[in-house]
Amino acid sequence: MKKQMLAVIACLAAGVMISSCNKNDKQQESQPNPVSDEVLAQIKANGFSTDNVQKTEDGYLVEGDILLTSEQLKEKVGTPTLRIANDEQYRTNNLVSALPRVITIKVTNLGTAFIAGTDTAIARYNRLGLRITFQRITTGTPTITIKGFNQGPSGGYITLGSSGFPTSSGNPYGTIKMNTNQYAYGSNPNVLYVGSVIQHEIGHCIGMRHTDYMNRAYSCGGSAVNEGDGGVGAVYIPGTPTGPDANSWMLSCSNGGNRTFNANDIIALNYLYH
Template sequence: MKKQMLAVIACLAAGIMMSSCSKNDRQEAPPQPVTDEVLAQIKALGFSTDNVLKTTEGYIVEGDILLTAAQLKEKMSITALRVGQVEQYRSGNLVTGLPRTITVKIVGLGPAFVAGVDTAIRRYNSLGLRIRFSRIASGTAGITVEGYNQAPVNGQVSYAYSGFPTAGNPYSSIKLNTNTAAFGYNPNVLYAGSIIQHEMGHCLGMHHTDYMDRSFSCGGSPVREDITPIWIPGTPTGPDPNSWMLACSNGGNRPFNSNDIIALRNLYAR
């Protein structure tokens, strides 16, 4: 009882924060083991097989990309957009029917995450793309942002995840980890906004910037060496250390850099 009372007090004290008191913050069960067959399918698609997490929706790879069972059986098309020594990548599926406005709805998340969503929306809308985002309070949204509660697994913390477009539509969900091991008791708005901005990039079809060589941001090793990059004129030839789509975050604010903007406009401003 004493522990329960302390938990209630902690929740009340953090009422304005994103904490484990949210109704959708029931801690999820530890993920189940991933079979060798599934790992082979993930590797065949060119994704890292390190720390793959199994969920009810599919498998989370590279920390934040959801692959469904159906996608594992597909041959995904990857196009590389070269923006320097580290490249931008997009999936074979992009959002179509342009120009269009994608609505975004937030479900059961606290003020810091709401402000983070608004920050990400402003950043995209400032680029003059043929895709715009608009937050709505109710109804069916193009993208729904909601929470899940996942404690660290084998020392690895999950922060968020989303997926790639299907049938010309953006991936319909962004999940943010409300466990305090991820964003803490009082999430930093700019950091949360940068993570949400990153996940929105996946929803539009963007892979990780260091898809060819994840060692650039995560200390891992290359997993894909059979892509012929397409150079984007006007971009530099040096490394791109601050891209919003790096696989591993720098732990702080990460708005679009100049190369990110060039890549997004190449895809969605024409």
């Protein structure tokens, strides 16, 4: 997830955008870790944007906040229900299995706002009465670890957080990274804002894609980006809109503040996990 930085970076209050798994990032002037054409082809074949892909120690960061591993990119995708996304609700090929299930979350080496934000996100999910529930723990081995990283603005954006998708074995993605850089959340992070980002990243961990991933201009502004009819990897969730869906918790870019589930988000989560 990212937010857009204005020409004067100090103006933190203006133009916040979450590209999370979210985003239509501006092209960086330089790529210190160039991504091969082979990897870009794999990313596109899996239905993800190839704009501003970043190579990281864990894999490849796409669409601003989604982490894809090399192993995931090599997996074959294909199902008769796959279709090209516009602005509907979409999930990934893999979902969390072995339901009902309690997913434990541990926050490590982060401040009180991140702990309170995690509790906020957990409470919002648990109120839905799904067959997956969440519990924050302070000891033991968690299902999902939330930890920090420090990365400044790049190419007009700053990454707020990142995560990945469920494994082929049915486990949620195990790591959420939250940016501790001063330009991400400021010196006194707003708990509801931090919680909204964590809520979004948990959505990725359990298999949700960006609501507007094929036209991130809807929430991010700028020109529409469409990968063409060769992209796959997004499975339409029946009962969700076939047009733009305002305020979805899985929109590519943030509204700059508190965002939780809208009515269609709840339909999507109930369809998958009720």
